[in-house]
Amino acid sequence: MSRRRKPRARQSASKRYAPKPGPTDVYVREFVSARTGREERYRNIGEHPLTLAHARGKISDEQFAAGEEVRRMYELRALSGRDSTLMTPRSGGAGPGIPISEAQLGAARRLARLRSRLKDRDWIIVEKFCGEGWSMAEAVRAATLCHPSGVLYRVQEALDELVTACGGRIVKSA
Numbered sequence: 001m002s003r004r005r006k007p008r009a010r011q012s013a014s015k016r017y018a019p020k021p022g023p024t025d026v027y028v029r030e031f032v033s034a035r036t037g038r039e040e041r042y043r044n045i046g047e048h049p050l051t052l053a054h055a056r057g058k059i060s061d062e063q064f065a066a067g068e069e070v071r072r073m074y075e076l077r078a079l080s081g082r083d084s085t086l087m088t089p090r091s092g093g094a095g096p097g098i099p100i101s102e103a104q105l106g107a108a109r110r111l112a113r114l115r116s117r118l119k120d121r122d123w124i125i126v127e128k129f130c131g132e133g134w135s136m137a138e139a140v141r142a143a144t145l146c147h148p149s150g151v152l153y154r155v156q157e158a159l160d161e162l163v164t165a166c167g168g169r170i171v172k173s174a
Helices: 050-057 061-078 102-118 120-131 136-143 152-168
Strands: 027-031 040-046
Touching: 027 061, 040 061, 061 102, 061 120, 061 152, 102 120, 102 152, 120 136, 120 152, 136 152
Parallel strands: none
Antiparallel strands: 027 040
16 A cells, blocks of 8 residues: 655745845845846845855955955945035036045046956956946846856956956955
8 A cells, every 4th residue: 555645835945945134134036047047046235245255155365355456446436525415516517516536536547457457248247246246147147148157157257357457466455
């Protein structure tokens, strides 16, 4: 006499493994595969993808330092040093008269120098992933429609090129 099991109610993987957010965590569902766009996971958007990749061991310390330098330059380039509520439009000008600081100019120049040393597709990946905080798959998808080696390998390859372009002299800021 054979015993039959009751069929289990199937739970989708996204519901079964969904993380429980903490007080400052915000999770979103994102696609992981650049090739098919079907695999998905949850990502904490409260943390930068570069930091998460390093914490998960997906990128090396050297790659993280180079990416963190690009991230710092992007943030520095965007800072105005003034409160936006205090800005008043100039009479006859196109916009508010906000002086650009030397630090902002220096960051923009360093980014332009790095961009000239990298291939276009590598720069797109570095810019989107490190500077703008896109996920790995989205950054690779922005650079190329399909990469046969996979997303992680392509991001690591672009970060290696960034380390080479920086000359291996990444200075950690205190």
